[in-house]
Amino acid sequence: MEVITVEHPLIAHKLTKLRDVTTDSPTFRRLTDELVTLLSYEATRDIRVTQTEVQTPVTRMNGTALTTPYPLIVPILRAGLGMLEGVTRLMPNAEVGFVGMARNEETLEPVTYAERLPRDLSGRQCIVLDPMLATGGSLGGTLNFLASRGADSITAICLLAAPEGIEKVRHLTEELDVTTRLVVAAVDERLNENGYIVPGLGDAGDRLYGLAE
Template identity: 65%
Template sequence: MRVHVADHPLITHKLTVLRDKNTSSPVFRSLTEELMTLLAYEGTRNVRVEPVTIQTPVAETQGVRIGDPKPLIVPILRAGLGMLEGMVKLVPTAEVGFLGMARDEETLEPTTYAERLPEDLSDRQCFVLDPMLATGGSLAAAIEFLFQRGAKDVTAICILGTPEGLAAVEKAMAGREITIVLGALDERLNEHGYIVPGLGDAGDRLYGTV
């Protein structure tokens, strides 16, 4: 498992505003999209490409384009939806699937309540979007779901993560080809399974529901 924590002043600045409890939902949504585009740049460094010949106004030249089969972007509902637009702006030719996952607040175990994905993901590169890598249970379950359908390799892009969450995913996914890109690695989980210092519940802050 490869882990990349983005280290860029713009990412840190936007994260600081996201963490502020006084940041409104409209600003939170806008900043999440902007932040996601920056993280997606880091997360797509190894996206599969193929050579292509093009004609510029001056001469013929060689370049690359996104290869086939196209990458699949999979936001984890609901909070992952807030990251989707920032990702598809960067990779507009990608396809989009959805996974609905919820965490039991007592057991902290994930359950899948909805999915909209191709039945066969053979040889596909998949990019999972989930703002918070807390206990790691939901993300590990989502990644395993994709591999069971034949995904080739999976990159998870998260705004925040914890050492506990990373350890849980690494243990669950031992031997898999996985990359995790984080905006920041926070200190720890508290007794309720929330990230500290974190930014609260990303879904509630994105959509204004408590």
């Protein structure tokens, strides 16, 4: 799995504001949306294209068009929903699938509670959205799930990642015959004893949408 940390002053600035405990939910949602749009430029660098001919006001020319079907965008519920518009802004015609996973706070393992995806993803590129790559179970499980349905290229976009989570996803996907990439704004220091990223930014889902208990 290739890991790409996107270094840019705007990304660093917006990520710092996200980390700030005083940032309220509306501002957190806006900053997340802006960050994902910036990260999406890198995440879509290898998007599949074809040549097409167009008529300009002056002459005809050969240009570039995205191939169809477009990549399938897969936010991991619920926090991944806060990243969705940042990607669909660039690809408004893209299909969207959903995977719902919750972390068992005792075992730190993911539990799947919802799924809405095409049964056949043969030859499809997929873009998975998950703000925090912490323990790696949810993301690794999702990548395996997509590969089992035939996806042949999967890029995950995360705001933050912990080294432990990166290694877990590498381990979970090392046997897959699928091109996998991880695009992040930053790789943080570590996980704490509760499985949260340090220094991190807290629980992304709660900061996006408030507590849901």
